[in-house]
Amino acid sequence: xxxxxxxxxxxxxxxxELPPTDPRGHTADSPxxxxxxxxxxxxxxxxxxxxxxxxxxxxxxxxxxxxxxxVGQSLYSSDAGLDDQGFVVQGDVFVGLQNYAQIFAGPxxxxxxxxxxxxxxxxxVSVALETVIGVMFALMMNRAFKGRxxxxxxxxxxxxxxxxxxxxxxxxxxxTDGIVNTLSGAQVLWxxxxxxxxxxxxxxxxxxxxxxxxxxxxxxxxxxxxxxxEAAKLDGATAWQQFWSITLPLVKPALLVAVLFRLxxxxxxxxxxxxxxxxxKESVETLSILAWDSANQLEYGMASAFAVVLxxxxxxxxxxxxxxxxxxxxxxxxAATPRKRFRRAAADDAVVPPARQPGARTTTHEVKQx
Amino acid sequence: MTxxxxxxxxxxxxxxxxxxxxxxxxxxxxxxxxxxxMLVSSLRRTxxxxxxxxxxxxxxxxxxxxxxxxxxxxxxxxxxxxxxATVTTTxxxxxxxxxxYAISRLHFRFKNVILAVIIATSMFPGISVVVPLLRLxxxxxxxNTYQAMIVPSLSFAIPLAVYNLTTFMKQLPFDLEEAAMIDxxxxxxxxxxxxxxxxxxxxxxxxxxxxxxxxxxFIIALSMVNNPKFQTATVAISKFxxxxxxxxxxxEQMAAGVIVTIPLVIVVLIFQRRIVxxxxxxxxx
Numbered sequence: 044x045x046x047x048x049x050x051x052x053x054x055x056x057x058x059x060e061l062p063p064t065d066p067r068g069h070t071a072d073s074p075x076x077x078x079x080x081x082x083x084x085x086x087x088x089x090x091x092x093x094x095x096x097x098x099x100x101x102x103x104x105x106x107x108x109x110x111x112x113x114v115g116q117s118l119y120s121s122d123a124g125l126d127d128q129g130f131v132v133q134g135d136v137f138v139g140l141q142n143y144a145q146i147f148a149g150p151x152x153x154x155x156x157x158x159x160x161x162x163x164x165x166x167x168v169s170v171a172l173e174t175v176i177g178v179m180f181a182l183m184m185n186r187a188f189k190g191r192x193x194x195x196x197x198x199x200x201x202x203x204x205x206x207x208x209x210x211x212x213x214x215x216x217x218x219t220d221g222i223v224n225t226l227s228g229a230q231v232l233w234x235x236x237x238x239x240x241x242x243x244x245x246x247x248x249x250x251x252x253x254x255x256x257x258x259x260x261x262x263x264x265x266x267x268x269x270x271x272x273e274a275a276k277l278d279g280a281t282a283w284q285q286f287w288s289i290t291l292p293l294v295k296p297a298l299l300v301a302v303l304f305r306l307x308x309x310x311x312x313x314x315x316x317x318x319x320x321x322x323x324k325e326s327v328e329t330l331s332i333l334a335w336d337s338a339n340q341l342e343y344g345m346a347s348a349f350a351v352v353l354x355x356x357x358x359x360x361x362x363x364x365x366x367x368x369x370x371x372x373x374x375x376x377x378a379a380t381p382r383k384r385f386r387r388a389a390a391d392d393a394v395v396p397p398a399r400q401p402g403a404r405t406t407t408h409e410v411k412q413x
Numbered sequence: 414m415t416x417x418x419x420x421x422x423x424x425x426x427x428x429x430x431x432x433x434x435x436x437x438x439x440x441x442x443x444x445x446x447x448x449x450x451m452l453v454s455s456l457r458r459t460x461x462x463x464x465x466x467x468x469x470x471x472x473x474x475x476x477x478x479x480x481x482x483x484x485x486x487x488x489x490x491x492x493x494x495x496x497x498a499t500v501t502t503t504x505x506x507x508x509x510x511x512x513x514y515a516i517s518r519l520h521f522r523f524k525n526v527i528l529a530v531i532i533a534t535s536m537f538p539g540i541s542v543v544v545p546l547l548r549l550x551x552x553x554x555x556x557n558t559y560q561a562m563i564v565p566s567l568s569f570a571i572p573l574a575v576y577n578l579t580t581f582m583k584q585l586p587f588d589l590e591e592a593a594m595i596d597x598x599x600x601x602x603x604x605x606x607x608x609x610x611x612x613x614x615x616x617x618x619x620x621x622x623x624x625x626x627x628x629x630x631f632i633i634a635l636s637m638v639n640n641p642k643f644q645t646a647t648v649a650i651s652k653f654x655x656x657x658x659x660x661x662x663x664x665e666q667m668a669a670g671v672i673v674t675i676p677l678v679i680v681v682l683i684f685q686r687r688i689v690x691x692x693x694x695x696x697x698x
Contacts, residue, residue, distance in 0.1 A: 087519040090600070094515035095527060098508040098571060105542065105568040106534045112545035183436035190437040196685050197444040203677040204448065205629035207647040208670040212451045215663050222450060225465045254444055255692070262693035297693075311538030314631040318651045331540040335636065338544045350541040357538060 110354065117142050117348035121341060135344070142348035155349070157325060158333040159356075164241070165316075165329065166309040169248040174302055176249065177256025182290075184257065185264045198254040206251065210318030213247040217319075240320045240327050247315055252308070256301045263297025264290065299368055306364065310357050330356070448674070455667035462664045476664035480672065486641065487669055490649035494673075496559055497634070497645055498627035501566040505623050506616065509574035514604060516575075517582035518590075528579065535572035539632045542568050547636055561637040562645065566630055570623050577622060580694040581615030582608070618691040621684055625677055646673045 119135040120142065146155045184194050201209070216222050217233035224230060233243040267290065275285050313335065316327035322336055330353045337346035457464060458473040480487045515521075516528055542565050547556075555561040589611070590603040598606070634645040641649070650669045653662055681688060 088521040091515040091519045091521040091524075094511040094519075098512040098531070098575065099527070101508060101567060102531065102534050102571055105564055105571075106537060109542045109545040109549075109565075109568075110537065112549070113541055116545055116548065180440055183440060186433060186436065189433070190441075192685070194437065194440055195689055196682050197441050199681040199685055199688060200448055200678055201444050203625060203681045204670075204674050205631070205647045205677075207629075207631045207651050208673055209447075211650060211666050211670055212447055215454060215667060216447065216450060218663070220463055222465055250443070250447060254440075258689055259693055262689075307536050311540065313540065314647075317631075331538060331632070334540045334544055335632065338547055338636070343544065343548050346544045350538070350544045353538050354541045357536060361536060 113347040113350050113354075115347075116343055117351050118344075120344045138344070142344050143352075145345065146348055146352060154325075154328070154333065155352075158328045158330045161241075161327060162310060162312065162329045162331075162353075162356075165245060165248070165312055166306060169245050169252070170302060170305050170309055172245070172249045173253040173256050173305060174298070176253040177301070178260055178294075178298070180254060180257030181260035181264055181294075182286075184261050195258075198258055201251045202255050202258075204251065206314040207318050209247055209251050210315045213243060213250075214319050217243045234320055236320075236324055236326050238326070240324065244316050244319055244327050247319055248309070248312070252305060256298075256305060259301035260294055260298055263294035267293045303361070303364055306360060307357065310360065311353070448678075451667050451670050451674075455664065455671045457664065459664050476668035477672070479662070479665050480668045487646070487649060487672075489642065490644050490646045491672070493559075493643055494628055494645040494647070497562045497566065497630075498624050500559070500563050501570050501627040502620055502624045504563070505567060505570035505574040506620055508571055509578050509619070510609075510612075510616065512575045513578035513582050514608065516579045517585075518587070518604075518608070528575075531572050531575050535569055535576075537568070539565075539569070543633055543636045550637060555637075557638050557640040557643050559643070562630075562634050562643075565633045565637070566627050569630075570627055573626060574619050574623050577619040577691055577694065578612070578615060581619070581691075582612055585611050585615075614687065615691075618684070618687045621680060621688060622691050625680070628673075628677065 118137060118139055120138040121135055146152060180198070184191070184198075204212070214234055218224070219230070219232060223233065231239050233239045271289055271293075272285055275289055280288070311331050312329050313331040316324070316329060317332055317335075320327045322328075322332055328336075330349060334346050334349035334353065337343075337349060453467070453469060454462065455476050456472050456474070457469045458471060458475050461470065464470070512531070516524060546561075546565055550556050550561045585608065590607050593603045593607055594600065629647065630645075631647050631651075634648045635651075638644055638648070641652075644652070646669075650666060650673065653666050653669065
């Protein structure tokens with residue numbers, strides 16, 4: 044790995060276009076805003092546009108065009124009907140917002156609300172469980188030294204298994220005469236319908252993704268310098284207090300990013316309920332499955348409307364999450380995040396041992412500040 | 414890393430010594446037991462597939478033989494998966510290398526906005542891309558083609574690749590390129606001869622991550638293809654059916670699951686350190 048200080052290198056360096064003798068570099072009063080010098084920026088702009096446009100064009104074609112198209116299609120209905128003159132109308136009929144009205148208040152809106160509830164329920168329960176188990180794993184792995192390589196490999200296995208395969212795997216384990224019922228001595232029909240099916244889906248989801256959260260949190264844990272804990276211990280903090288007022292606040296940025304990515308993933312859950320239980324099963328039908336099923340029945344208008352509603356729902360949840368908790372995924376590392384600043388400070392500490400603080404409390408306090 | 418060595422002197426009391434192996438076993442069992450069960454089940458004979466012994470009495474590759482013979486053309490599905498995942502990964506990387514270079518090395522306006530837009534595109538649920546494209550692709554006759562799976566897959570592959578590579582390139586020191594350019598190298602030369610070799614490990618890690626994501630993709634492949642000839646492995650597995658509706662061929666399913674997963678597990682074992690770095694680079698930026 045590159046030393047943490049290397050991350051700062053690109054910023055402090057000269058813009059490459061400037062000849063080293065450029066007088067601007069030598070004016071003593073204004074040494075700082077080198078990156079903001081107008082001349083090289085204009086030149087870079089062309090190169091940047093040239094390099095970025097292929098990516099942006101492709102993304103526009105594979106994401107923004109389909110999204111706009113979904114919004115457009117959601118205003119049409121593919122039901123063939125009769126027009127004013129009594130002719131059979133083939134193909135699409137413009138129906139305005141009727142599809143949305145159907146979704147929210149139509150005769151079949153119960154199916155939508157059920158799918159919305161399932162999506163939300165699966166997301167909240169599984170992400171909560173994943174986070175707790177993931178943090179526990181990370182704390183355990185942070186302590187383990189002998190089996191570290193083994194643990195890292197083991198944790199990656201559930202992550203690497205395709206979700207569809209893990210759906211099959213759990214379907215097999217949740218069989219009526221499968222291993223789960225054998226071990227628990229129960230006779231539950233896990234893969235049929237109802238609460239048991241939901242438990243099965245959540246179990247499989249948590250199994251697959253908790254280790255992933257564990258990995259991300261572990262990465263956050265590893266950059267907390269040990270001195271912080273030493274200081275807290277001198278102060279007589281219990282293990283629980285250390286966890287609650289040092290570990291948790293310091294891994295919070297890493298944890299929030301992990302949870303946000305998991306939220307996004309869980310909200311579009313499709314493969315797992317689809318393979319583990321099946322499509323058109325009331326108790327596990329998510330919004331993604333509902334939209335897919337409509338498209339499969341060639342009701343593209345309704346399917347698009349479902350997809351649009353799901354996008355809006357996801358966007359709303361992300362917005363609330365970022366707003367409430369301040370998860371920071373969009374800021375590029377150019378703006379030094381608290382964590383980065385902290386890591387840099389920690390790296391400096393490693394080189395030059397800091398003078399002993401007057402009291403341990405100050406050290407802990409300082410760390411909490413950024 | 415320094416923090417690890419610093420933790421060592423924290424000499425534990427005896428129960429803490431015990432806690433370590435317990436944690437090791439706990440996490441190991443949690444992560445590996447289901448996978449082990451899939452492996453064991455795939456090695457049983459069809460007649461004793463419902464055995465619950467931890468190790469099969471008689472090892473048998475019966476299920477594996479069945480996977481590759483018979484109606485389900487699983488070898489073909491594996492090739493399809495390989496084609497789709499490889500092409501998706503290659504295209505995404507080609508675009509992402511240049512985009513990441515621009516974001517990490519050049520100064521221009523709206524840089525953060527562009528990066529944010531690219532990351533934000535990965536937030537859209539797959540279904541919201543699949544539904545409208547399904548309509549489009551049926552109109553232009555793309556259903557049951559490779560490109561019908563590859564093009565939508567780019568929607569998650571590109572943001573993933575750009576994000577990973579940008580994070581990685583930002584960590585690389587700029588000094589060498591700068592020195593080369595002072596010595597008269599053009600930007601293109603500095604990029605090709607200095608940055609690219611330095612970034613090779615990051616590109617490799619990104620390639621692995623993107624490949625695994627494309628290999629595991631399900632909803633696009635399920636929707637865009639209905640001809641078994643073009644099915645990818647993940648979809649083919651989910652469609653394995655037995656002689657009767659009520660007797661699913663579990664042995665075959667487990668064997669196929671093992672076949673699809675084993676290459677990934679091997680890659681994960683070999684490159685675990687890199688993969689973990691790639692996965693976590695975003696979280697600790």
